[in-house]
Amino acid sequence: MRTVIFDLDGTLADTSGDLLAAANACFRGLGHGDVLRAETDAGTALRGGRAMLTLGFERLGVAYSSEDIDAQYPVLLKAYGADIARHTKLYPGAREAVIRLRDAGYKVGICTNKPEGLAEQLMAELAFRDVFHSLVGADTLPVRKPDPSPYIEAVKRAGGEVARSVLVGDTKTDRDTSTHAGVPSILVTFGPGDFDVAALKPEALMSHFDELEEIVSRLIA
Numbered sequence: 001m002r003t004v005i006f007d008l009d010g011t012l013a014d015t016s017g018d019l020l021a022a023a024n025a026c027f028r029g030l031g032h033g034d035v036l037r038a039e040t041d042a043g044t045a046l047r048g049g050r051a052m053l054t055l056g057f058e059r060l061g062v063a064y065s066s067e068d069i070d071a072q073y074p075v076l077l078k079a080y081g082a083d084i085a086r087h088t089k090l091y092p093g094a095r096e097a098v099i100r101l102r103d104a105g106y107k108v109g110i111c112t113n114k115p116e117g118l119a120e121q122l123m124a125e126l127a128f129r130d131v132f133h134s135l136v137g138a139d140t141l142p143v144r145k146p147d148p149s150p151y152i153e154a155v156k157r158a159g160g161e162v163a164r165s166v167l168v169g170d171t172k173t174d175r176d177t178s179t180h181a182g183v184p185s186i187l188v189t190f191g192p193g194d195f196d197v198a199a200l201k202p203e204a205l206m207s208h209f210d211e212l213e214e215i216v217s218r219l220i221a
Contacts (some may be wrong), residue, residue: 003160016042017087022080042192093209109134133158146176
């Protein structure tokens, strides 16, 4: 069965606003106020909680250690879970494109480095979870992307075949995951990342979800 597996943050949805708000909640709790800004730090937000905390401490110019990052990480996750979808928006055409794939007989799933519980919560709040056949998060297995195991698990849980699958993502992590799994990747060019995804040489680039069906049909025999 032909299968399309999607990354979540920066691919299906721009989650950067709510991620940054959660990180800023940590810095407010430490008495510093808001440190991170959507205008400049969206790309960092999509690299994860520890990346945001590291950037914030560096911007403050205060001494910090990995223990400080570790101490604030659960605080960040709690703040994020408490207000997970205030600013988050699906990218234009994402919902419609995934539904069209399903209607055409494809299996569709999600493989994300967001903790599984938070990913499930977010997709439910976006009223988008029921469209997907599977969801594998950062803590579903003992390993996360770019290890190929979570991707392979997402394909299997969706009822698909790895040999007839493709990964849609937005970062080097996604590109490396597809390489390790031996499958093609489609990288989106509309995310807020601060790098050139074309330089990663994926099998395809996508500038809008309206292009998804044609690209997928070309990459999956």
